[in-house]
Amino acid sequence: MQIKSTDVVVVGGGAAGCYAALNLHRHGVRSVIVCKGLIGKSGASIFAGNLVLAGRALGNTKEQARNTAEFLIKYHNQFLIDQHWARDCGKWIENVYYPELEEAGLYLRRNDEGEVVTSPGKIRSVAANLQGNSGVPFMDLRRKQVIKAGIPRFEETAVTALLRRRDGSVCGVFALDTMSGEYYVVLARAVILATGYSDRLHARSTGTREMSGDGIAMAWRAGATLANLEMQWWHTNDIADPPAWQRMQVYPNPMLGSEKSARMVNSAGEEFFNQQEDDPLAYGPYTVQLKALAKQVHAGKARFDGGYYAGFDHCDAREVEAYTSYGKGFRQLGLGFPEQLVETAVTAHYRQGGIDVDTKTMRSSVPGLYVAGGLGGHSNGLIGLATYDGKVVAEGVMGDLAQLAPGVLPEVEVESEARRLESLLQTCPGGVPVSQVKAVIRQMMWDKVGVEKDAASLQSALADIAAIRLDLLPRMSVVRAEKSTNYEWLDAIDAVNMIDTCELIILSSLERKESRGPFMRRDFPMQDNTRWLATNLMVRTANGHRFELRPYDLPFFKPDFAMKNNLEVAW
Amino acid sequence: MSDVLASGQARQLGRLERHDTLEARNRRFEEGDTVTMRVRRSGTAGLAEFRIPYRKRMRVLDALNWVAENRAPDLAYRWFCGSKMCGTCGVRMNGREVLACWEAVEPDMTIEPLRNLPVVRDLVVERGPFERKVAQLQPWLERAQAYRGFPEPLSHKEMKNASKALDCIGCMCCYSACPVIGLGSLTDFAGPAPLVQLSQTALDPRNDASKAARSLALAGIFNCVSCYKCEEVCPASIPIVSEVIEPLKAKAAVLVPEMARHSSALRAIVAVRGYVDPTALVLSVRGLKLLLDLRRALRMLVRGKIDPIKTFLKRKTPASAAAARYLKRGHRS
Numbered sequence: 001m002q003i004k005s006t007d008v009v010v011v012g013g014g015a016a017g018c019y020a021a022l023n024l025h026r027h028g029v030r031s032v033i034v035c036k037g038l039i040g041k042s043g044a045s046i047f048a049g050n051l052v053l054a055g056r057a058l059g060n061t062k063e064q065a066r067n068t069a070e071f072l073i074k075y076h077n078q079f080l081i082d083q084h085w086a087r088d089c090g091k092w093i094e095n096v097y098y099p100e101l102e103e104a105g106l107y108l109r110r111n112d113e114g115e116v117v118t119s120p121g122k123i124r125s126v127a128a129n130l131q132g133n134s135g136v137p138f139m140d141l142r143r144k145q146v147i148k149a150g151i152p153r154f155e156e157t158a159v160t161a162l163l164r165r166r167d168g169s170v171c172g173v174f175a176l177d178t179m180s181g182e183y184y185v186v187l188a189r190a191v192i193l194a195t196g197y198s199d200r201l202h203a204r205s206t207g208t209r210e211m212s213g214d215g216i217a218m219a220w221r222a223g224a225t226l227a228n229l230e231m232q233w234w235h236t237n238d239i240a241d242p243p244a245w246q247r248m249q250v251y252p253n254p255m256l257g258s259e260k261s262a263r264m265v266n267s268a269g270e271e272f273f274n275q276q277e278d279d280p281l282a283y284g285p286y287t288v289q290l291k292a293l294a295k296q297v298h299a300g301k302a303r304f305d306g307g308y309y310a311g312f313d314h315c316d317a318r319e320v321e322a323y324t325s326y327g328k329g330f331r332q333l334g335l336g337f338p339e340q341l342v343e344t345a346v347t348a349h350y351r352q353g354g355i356d357v358d359t360k361t362m363r364s365s366v367p368g369l370y371v372a373g374g375l376g377g378h379s380n381g382l383i384g385l386a387t388y389d390g391k392v393v394a395e396g397v398m399g400d401l402a403q404l405a406p407g408v409l410p411e412v413e414v415e416s417e418a419r420r421l422e423s424l425l426q427t428c429p430g431g432v433p434v435s436q437v438k439a440v441i442r443q444m445m446w447d448k449v450g451v452e453k454d455a456a457s458l459q460s461a462l463a464d465i466a467a468i469r470l471d472l473l474p475r476m477s478v479v480r481a482e483k484s485t486n487y488e489w490l491d492a493i494d495a496v497n498m499i500d501t502c503e504l505i506i507l508s509s510l511e512r513k514e515s516r517g518p519f520m521r522r523d524f525p526m527q528d529n530t531r532w533l534a535t536n537l538m539v540r541t542a543n544g545h546r547f548e549l550r551p552y553d554l555p556f557f558k559p560d561f562a563m564k565n566n567l568e569v570a571w
Numbered sequence: 572m573s574d575v576l577a578s579g580q581a582r583q584l585g586r587l588e589r590h591d592t593l594e595a596r597n598r599r600f601e602e603g604d605t606v607t608m609r610v611r612r613s614g615t616a617g618l619a620e621f622r623i624p625y626r627k628r629m630r631v632l633d634a635l636n637w638v639a640e641n642r643a644p645d646l647a648y649r650w651f652c653g654s655k656m657c658g659t660c661g662v663r664m665n666g667r668e669v670l671a672c673w674e675a676v677e678p679d680m681t682i683e684p685l686r687n688l689p690v691v692r693d694l695v696v697e698r699g700p701f702e703r704k705v706a707q708l709q710p711w712l713e714r715a716q717a718y719r720g721f722p723e724p725l726s727h728k729e730m731k732n733a734s735k736a737l738d739c740i741g742c743m744c745c746y747s748a749c750p751v752i753g754l755g756s757l758t759d760f761a762g763p764a765p766l767v768q769l770s771q772t773a774l775d776p777r778n779d780a781s782k783a784a785r786s787l788a789l790a791g792i793f794n795c796v797s798c799y800k801c802e803e804v805c806p807a808s809i810p811i812v813s814e815v816i817e818p819l820k821a822k823a824a825v826l827v828p829e830m831a832r833h834s835s836a837l838r839a840i841v842a843v844r845g846y847v848d849p850t851a852l853v854l855s856v857r858g859l860k861l862l863l864d865l866r867r868a869l870r871m872l873v874r875g876k877i878d879p880i881k882t883f884l885k886r887k888t889p890a891s892a893a894a895a896r897y898l899k900r901g902h903r904s
Contacts (some may be wrong), residue, residue: 038698041659041741042651058722097722105772107710107730107737114726129737136656137737179691208651244653245635328655331674333628334597388738406764435640449611480645483694488644 001183001418005407006030006152009173009188011159011215013384015048016373017194019056019390020397023082025149027398032152033187034175036210037052040143044196044374048135048383049251051108052124052283055094058116060124064073065090067122071381073557075282075571077352078517079533080228081379083556085359091389096178096391101128105120106141109256109323117323121276123283131256132325135383137333145275150190154184159214160493161408161417162191162222163367170368171407176489181483183421185414186408190368190397193219193355194390197374197381201502202348203446204305205248206235211390212494213501215375219355220504225365226538227377228353229508235271235517236289237264237310237344239329246347248329250310252285256323258315264289266301272308278287279570284382286349287517290451291567294520301438304346304451311341317318352380352518353508356537361396362389366541368404370397377535404515424476424492431477434491440468441498449506451547454523458510465503473499504538512536513549515566522537528567529559593636600625606676608634610646611683615694619643631671631682632660635694655848658740659711661685661747662694668744668804685747686764702744704761708786710768715779716840725777732814737769738807744812745801751794759791763801763811766790770815772821784826792816792823793834824902832856842898845890850882 008024013035024031040046050405055065069090100110109117111125118124119131128134146153157176163185172187174278195215200207210382220226237252239245242532252275254261264273273292275285282288295304302308311330312320317338321327330337354377355364362370372389374381397404448461476495478488514522514528532551561569600606604625609618621638632650650660660671663683671682688696716886727734745763746752752762769790774782781889801811808813824831836855840848854861857888861868871877 037651039656040661041657044657046652060882082726102721103714103718103779105775107734107775108722110725110730112726112728115725116722129734133656133738136740140741147706148709148711175698181694198736208653208657210651229646242630242633243626244630244632245628247652248654298838331593344836435642435643435644439640478644485647486645487639487647 001185001414003185003409005187005285007188007401008190008192010192010194011035011173012043012194012196013037013143013146013153013155013371013372014043014045014194014196014391014405015139015386015438016196016390016508017192017383017431018139018146019184019387020144020192020194020372020394021151021389022149023141023394025093026398027394028272029394029398029401032154033146034154034173034177034495035187036156036158036186036214037208038155039146039153040139041207044198044206044381045139045383045386046135047206047247048138049249049253050119050127050131050134050256050480051098051138052123052125052382052386053118054097054384057094057098058118058124058126061285064122064124064382068283069121070285070557071281075287076284076382077288077379078231078571079529079552079559080352080516080535080553080556082230082359085378089385089558090306092388092391093384097387101138102142102144105140106138115165117256120259121254122280125253125256125283127256130325131323132251137299138383145561147378148383148552154186156554157184158210158490159218160421161413162193162218163407163413164222165405165408166225168223168366170366170461171405171410172412176421176490176493178487179485183418185409187409189372189401189404189406190311192362192370192372192393192397193375194372194393195375197351197354198349199351199498199501200348201442201445201498201505202450203442204238204246204345204347205236205442206249207348208247214494214497215499216354216504217500219364219366219369219371220540222369223366223538223540224369224371225356226354226504226508227356229351229377229538230506230512230536231352232348232516233286233350233352233380234290235347235349236293237262238307239346240343240345246327246345250344251326251344252289252310253283254400255320255326258319258322260309260312260315260319262308262312262316262326264292264344265297266296267307268301270301272296272301281569287302287571290346290518292345294451294567302332306343309341313337315340315430339433348376348445350380353536354379356535358396359392361399362393363396363400364393393439421489421493424478424496424524425483425486425489426477426480427477427479427481429478432472432475434478434488434495435478437472437476437495438491438498440472441495441502444468449502449509449519452520452522453509454521455510456523458506461506462503465499465506468499507540508536508543508547511538516570517566519545520566525565525567526563527569530561530562533559577708583761595629596677599678600629600676602627604678606634607679608638608676609681610638611681613690623676629676631662631664631669631674631676631680632873634670634676635682640762647691647695650752656740658742661742662805663747668748670742670744670806673806674717685743687747687749687752690800691760696743698743701746701762701764703739704765705768707789708765708769709782710765710772710786712772712775712777713779713782714777723777729776732818733771733815734765736770736774739764739771739795740807740810741768742806744804744806748800748804749797750798750800756793759789761790761792763795763816766792766819767809767811767815770819774815774818779851780826783822784817787819787823788827788830790819790823793800793901796818838898842895843891844886845888845892848882850877850879
């Protein structure tokens with residue numbers, strides 16, 4: 001086991017984590033990045049399709065600036081967002097984000113005349129090189145900035161526990177280098193959790209291989225308060241087959257340099273969604289699409305797991321491919337492009353909720369523990385918002401640094417964590433394969449905690465969790481009991497986090513007794529702004545948990561109704 | 572097949588010769604078919620064979636996942652995104668580098684780890700040596716002039732080659748396919764992917780030329796033999812030789828002329844003579860040092876390997892004018 005010391009440990013190598021570390025570095029604060037995958041390569045950030053123009057950037061009109069804010073608050077967060085934070089974030093994106101990225105070398109796509117290409121309409125966006133692929137050069141740039149800055153990196157290294165002092169404050173992390181099998185303890189004054197939003201807890205999920213709700217599970221164990229964990233987002237038109245492509249989206253928002261967007265068609269061949277025609281303000285129309293699909297499912301013309309289609313058959317191939325990467329997937333499957341549509345299905349995507357933070361500093365409720373990006377419960381994670389969090393958290397940590405003591409080795413915790421990991425490296429003949437445990441969890445979540453759920457399905461899911469804990473987890477067994485490059489061992493560690501995170505999500509889902517945006521309860525179909533326009537807080541107590549409600553301040557945008565059937569609400 | 576050499580496209584010569592087109596690859600299977608996959612695993616001599624039930628539109632990654640879930644839970648292979656973005660699932664399928672998430676399965680396939688990198692376990696290779704090569708080239712932008720604010724003046728015409736290189740996902744498929752990298756430390760060639768990464772800024776008009784020169788001096792770029800293997804396997808279809816390495820060579824010839832002595836001499840000789848005269852080439856590259864090798868030269872003269880009369884007296888040939896014309900028109904760069 002190796003023991004390292006630094007000022008700040010950043011857990012996660014996506015948009016928020018990299019930017020936090022880079023900002024700390026700029027101010028001379030030492031940090032290390034511990035990343036379960038590869039910095040700038042694993043995780044959700046590379047999936048950013050385009051960069052939404054905020055404020056008056058690049059000639060946005062006043063109306064477009066307002067539309068973008070309204071879209072973010074209404075369509076993207078169903079009013080469950082700190083509007084003050086959103087305003088500050090928008091100003092920063094307008095004035096700092098684009099110039100800083102471009103100065104560092106990010107290529108925002110131009111035409112041959114030298115104009116930045118945008119999607120036209122009520123809300124505009126730009127792309128890094130190609131629409132649909134913007135996250136890749138964006139995060140590649142971040143990776144190189146981190147390397148250039150010389151920030152120490154622990155890659156393919158999974159943080160398995162937050163370490164605490166006697167007073168409960170967080171003072172470092174315990175981590176497993178998944179390649180060498182070696183344990184690391186990194187002690188610090190503060191820990192920034194930036195592990196992203198998507199948990200890969202459902203049978204279909206946009207979460208990448210390494211995602212398993214670690215951030216939520218570890219923060220909860222350390223005592224952090226959680227917020228709106230039930231607010232799960234869904235992609236409505238991700239490719240149905242092959243399974244490996246369940247994250248591949250037929251992007252529904254307007255294309256760069258075109259007035260058109262992808263359309264969706266049910267099993268009877270009838271179009272049921274086309275963003276540019278149906279709801280131009282719904283720039284990222286995921287919830288709008290999901291509601292449209294739910295109606296098709298109710299009418300027997302689609303299933304949540306397939307039986308409907310999406311594509312660009314109303315467009316010219318050159319129009320689509322001038323500035324987007326959208327045609328490549330179709331072609332790779334041997335489909336005619338753009339004349340053929342592809343079968344699509346629902347995939348679990350963002351979690352809007354997460355760990356409750358003070359949005360001025362990104363402090364969690366646990367001293368020494370800070371959260372940035374999609375893992376935070378204050379908003380969902382567009383790449384610009386996640387990046388802004390990286391700035392705020394760096395400032396928050398730096399402001400507190402004088403009061404934060406250096407990390408001290410909590411020997412008992414370290415020993416017990418090492419023992420816990422080793423207990424998951426057991427081989428026993430006749431045991432349950434780890435992959436089977438993961439599959440059971442994901443299928444349970446898909447069946448009972450999917451798009452539409454109710455108290456009965458959620459209670460049944462809780463019973464399943466208890467059964468998995470009682471029966472499957474103790475019998476879970478790996479084939480090879482060596483520590484190096486043992487993905488199965490990592491899966492076993494993941495499975496424990498997945499179970500804990502799923503339980504927290506299910507409990508939070510039971511608590512919110514309404515439907516709101518992508519959160520659809522069959523037993524509470526109404527959106528209820530009298531009671532539930534509030535953060536659903538899950539607070540850890542000595543003997544379990546309790547829920548609290550914290551209403552939102554609504555300084556700029558408010559819903560214009562008290563109660564309405566969620567499916568009849570546009571957003 | 573006339574588009575094989577079309578400008579701006581990656582060459583796909585090998586695939587076309589094998590009639591290995593996308594359509595063929597996606598239409599070989601019916602539901603209920605079986606895929607036979609043999610995997611090269613660490614610690615065992617042979618190949619481990621698995622028979623996998625075909626699933627609609629199955630990718631190599633789906634087959635690997637099926638094996639890990641149903642047959643060999645300890646199979647080590649790397650992947651994160653499953654959708655051609657992270658660039659970590661490169662393997663060799665039937666001797667050809669592919670991205671496991673992107674490539675359709677074949678009825679009978681052998682899966683091996685990428686070459687030219689140490690194997691950690693099974694299909695997982697060490698990324699370190701590759702990453703260090705990339706970092707050594709310092710592939711980040713250093714501006715010759717201060718940034719002028721968003722949006723800065725820049726057109727896609729100026730960014731054309733750099734923007735093709737921006738599609739690179741660092742999957743190392745080309746690095747595995749490159750025969751010069753296969754020579755190991757015999758050359759100082761950085762390899763195709765590191766050069767693609769370098770070109771993202773080196774071919775960017777905003778980048779400081781002296782910075783590009785420093786990086787190019789380390790890249791050993793003239794060791795590239797233009798075999799096009801890298802282009803053939805690139806999952807992002809980047810025209811690595813024609814739109815990355817050739818423009819970088821041209822840049823190196825201007826910025827670091829001593830690197831390009833051999834190539835520049837060859838070019839000059841062809842421009843004058845219309846053919847490659849080996850004696851002239853050796854003379855102009857080695858210069859006076861050649862005097863140390865007089866015995867060898869004499870031997871070659873006796874055996875008719877060199878022809879001084881032709882070299883020194885008959886400089887112009889009928890091909891000279893055509894060659895000069897062609898070279899004047901220049902390479903796309």
